Amino acid sequence: MxxxxxxxxxxxxxxxxxxxxxxxxxxxxxxxxxxxxxxxxxxxxxxxxxxxxxAGDRLTLRERSLVTIALLAALGQDDEVALHVRATRNTGASETDVAEALMHVAVYAGVPAANHAIKIAKRTFAEMAAEGTMRDVTGESGR
Structure with missing residues (x-):
């Protein structure tokens, strides 16, 4: 740097x-x-x-990941949403977790913000699946 x-x-x-x-x-x-x-x-x-x-120890990486995705979605930060959806392969957050976080976005930040973020997440998860970089619920790589 x-x-x-x-x-x-x-x-x-x-x-x-x-x-x-x-x-x-x-x-x-x-x-x-x-x-x-x-x-x-x-x-x-x-x-x-x-x-x-x-790097803090009060929340897990999974929890931090979900909070981050929800905040970025609420703020309309499309590129960052995709980046952090990709990061779920390393944080332990599942597709179901992300979907649930985006439901919270719909209620607390608006349906249009959540709808747009859901499109980004779906596209990103599909790309990850095609690349073979997804993790299943046991944490193993692959589809």
Missing amino acids: SDTTSETPRFEAGMAVRRRVLGAAHVERAEKATTPFDAPFQRFITEGAWGTLW
Whole structure:
């Protein structure tokens, strides 16, 4: 990313959980795409979002994943919804869990937001199934 000589414990924890949730390949692509313009932002989200929130011990990764998907859906953050739906293969959240979270979006943030996010989730899960990157309810890879 940027200057790696000043990495903090929170940054290190953030990178570890970010890799665990999003996958090493995604994180490596993001790192390679980082420029001096967005390096401070990348550090901020790695330390704050990943190193503080996602690395916390009060919620499971599955729970954090579902909260994140619901919030992103409510905010209409389409690309991030798809990214975090893909991350469910690493967080333990199932398709049923995601569907239930999106039902909450419908009630608390509006049917149009949920409807759109459901389309994104269906498309993303279908892509994952075609790629063979889904997890079944036992946590095993495959369909």
